[in-house]
Amino acid sequence: MRIMAFDYGTKRIGIAVTDPLQIIATALTTVHPEKIWDFLSAYLATEQVETFVVGKPLQMDGSASESAQHVTGFVRKLRKTFPGIQVVEVDERFTSKMAAGVIAQSGKKKSKRQEKGLLDTVSATIILQTFMETKF
Structure with missing residues (x-):
């Protein structure tokens, strides 16, 4: 069974998944928030997922950030729908900076590195990797 992670944003949701043995975290895609429920229903019709991991946006002092309310609503609906x-939920405080660093070091062309969706999927992958490292 897979683990699926989300980097939730109001414009895009970055999604990453593990392989069925939960060894490797891989960037999957980005989905517009309005289309996430159809996407998940279709994905779950063909793949088994045992855990959803959602990046929780926190301030440096550990308090909830402005975008936390959107993530809370998303988590509530995930639990109700599935x-x-x-x-x-895992702390995502440094994932965007880490993702930007990973992308910068990847050797991709500048135009590809500036794609926002790439940052979101790499952030979701880092969230998933962090969860996997703390889980074992």
């Missing part, structure tokens, strides 16, 4: 799948 009650058989565990939902875990």
Whole structure:
């Protein structure tokens, strides 16, 4: 069974998944928030997911950031829509900076590095990797 991670944003949601053995975290795609529920229903029709991991936006002092309310609503709906799948929130404070660093070092052309969707999927992958490292 896979683990799926989300970097939630009001314009795009970055999504990453593990392989079925939960060894490797891979960037999957970005989806507009209005289309996430159709995307998840279609994905879950063909793949088994045991855990959803959602990046929780926090301030440097650990308090909730302005975007936290959107993530809270997303997490609530995930739990209600897919009650058989565990939902875990993880601190995402440094994932965007880490993702930007990974992309900069990737050797991709500047135009590709500036794609916002790439940053979101790499951020989701880092969120997933962080969860996997703390899980084992």
